[in-house]
Amino acid sequence: MEFIRATHINFMGVRKVAYVLSLVLVAVSLGSIFFRGLNYGVDFAGGTLLQFRFGREVTTEELRSILGTFGLAKSxxxxxxxxxxxxxxxxxxxxxxxxxxxxxxxxxxxxxLLRIEDVGPAVGADLRRMGIIALLVAIGGILVYVAFRFEFRPAVTSILALAHDGLTVLGVVSLLQREFTIPILAAVLTILGYSINDSIVVMDRIRENLLGKKRSEELEEIVNRSINEVLSRTINTALTTALPVFSLFFLGGKMLQDFALAILVGLAVGTYSSIFVVSALWVDWEKRSPHRR
Incomplete structure (x- = not known):
């Protein structure tokens, strides 16, 4: 089912606005990561996690007061x-x-006492290192694949969009001080895969339309036409993916809320970047330094 048909939106005409919005998102995200930091969970920071079920309703303040007598008021x-x-x-x-x-x-x-998890500082540091390596390997693999599948320039612009998406998700996690755990890292890696898939669809349609372009057709016109042609597919994919994630967020309980939130933010920013960022960067690169075909 197509909710959007025969659009003629001038995406390239507003690319400078998109650049400003993206720079603001990245700047705010980096600022939060550097100044507020990530709220590492037990997986990465090390420590002890205890889950309790009490015989009556208790408040956070009541628990913190009791923990204070044990020297754990900052828990x-x-x-x-x-x-x-x-x-x-x-x-x-x-x-x-x-x-x-x-x-x-x-x-x-x-x-x-329902659950106990213990992670030592050395294990937490090792998990952080492995998480960073996983992100770098994923980005490097994507760069090689897209460069092989298309050309070097689309690969670079796609990687820049991925960095934009990943930083935005991490920035939201940092701003809200949600725990950065292994499921959140898995959500970031999932979003990288989702975003690159959307970017490949857009760039593939641009490549097809370049092969059959008219002599009088400008590069911006070809890119606008290509994005409009795949816009319905992009929006439909984002909506159908978001629906079950919304269910996880509202019905999945506290344990799944942070994961679902990261996925939802990533879906929104990934869809935005595949439409407004990847192709816009490629167009400006081509206009500044035309690539011989």
Whole structure:
């Protein structure tokens, strides 16, 4: 089903506006990452995560007050339901974990320990390093594939768009101080794959239309026509992908909300970049330094 038919939108006419918007997104994202930082989860920062179910409704303030008597007032507390919460602290020994459980049970009447996760600082640092390597390998592989599949210039503009998309997702995670965990890293890698797929569709249509272009047709006209021809496919793909992710966000519980949020932000910015960023960068590059064909 096509919701958008026979459009004639001048995308290249507003590419400078798109450049400004993209620069603002990247600048805000980088600023947040450098100044606020990423809120690394236990996977990357190391520490102890404990999930409790209590016999009655408890508040975050009540839990923090109890943790303060244990010297853990700065712990991260995430409520899953009125009587269920996750507490993320610095590394705790088994003895301290038992003492904390006993203290919570004493103060709150009932405290069932549902889950414990322990990650040492060395393991967390190693996971961060492996995560960075995974991102770099993914980007490098995409660059090689697109350069082989098309040309070097579309490959470079596609990688710039991927960096734009990935930084924006990380910027939102940093601004909202959501925990950066392995599922969030998986979401970023997923968005890179989604975004490059959209970019390849657009650039492939541009290549086809270049082969059959009219002598009087300008480069911007060819690119505009190409994007309009695949616009319905791009929007439909984004919408059909977003629908189940919205379900995860609203119905999947707290554990899946951050993952779903990262995917939704990535879908929005990835669709935007495949339409407004990739082809616009390529057009300006071609106009400044025409490539012989």
């Amino acid at each position: 991260v507390i995430q409520r899953f339901s009125p009587n269920e919460a996750v507490i993320r602290t610095t590394k705790l020994s088994q003895e301290d974990q038992s003492r904390l459980s006993a203290l919570l049970e004493e103060r709150l009447g009932s405290a069932e």
